[in-house]
Amino acid sequence: MVRTYTLLLxxxxxxxxxxxxxxxxxxxxxxxxxxxxxxxxPFEVWEGERRLGKLTPMDGEFWQID
Numbered sequence: 001m002v003r004t005y006t007l008l009l010x011x012x013x014x015x016x017x018x019x020x021x022x023x024x025x026x027x028x029x030x031x032x033x034x035x036x037x038x039x040x041x042p043f044e045v046w047e048g049e050r051r052l053g054k055l056t057p058m059d060g061e062f063w064q065i066d
Contacts, residue, residue, distance in 0.1 A: 005030040006046040009038060017044070027052055035063075 005024055008017040020037065024030040027047065034045050035055065042056040054066040 001025070003030075003047060005034075005052075007034045007037060008044040008046065010042040031055070 002023050002025055005022055005027075007020040007022060009020070011018055022030075022033060024033055027045070030045055030047070030052070034043055037043075038055075038057075040057045042054065044054045045052045056064040056066070058064050
């Protein structure tokens with residue numbers, strides 16, 4: 001079942017986060033799409049009103065998950 005997700009990309013203050021709505025089959029695929037679109041910037045993924053998580057790039061290939 002394809003669902004709608006929201007990607008929020010951090011931008012420099014005072015700009016609000018950039019919001020991108022997109023569709024994916026499941027949360028795992030949503031995070032893959034969001035990571036690709038983030039260009040190594042911190043981002044959040046939401047499904048409706050539910051925050052699925054925030055990822056922040058660290059050194060190398062590592063990401064911090066909140």
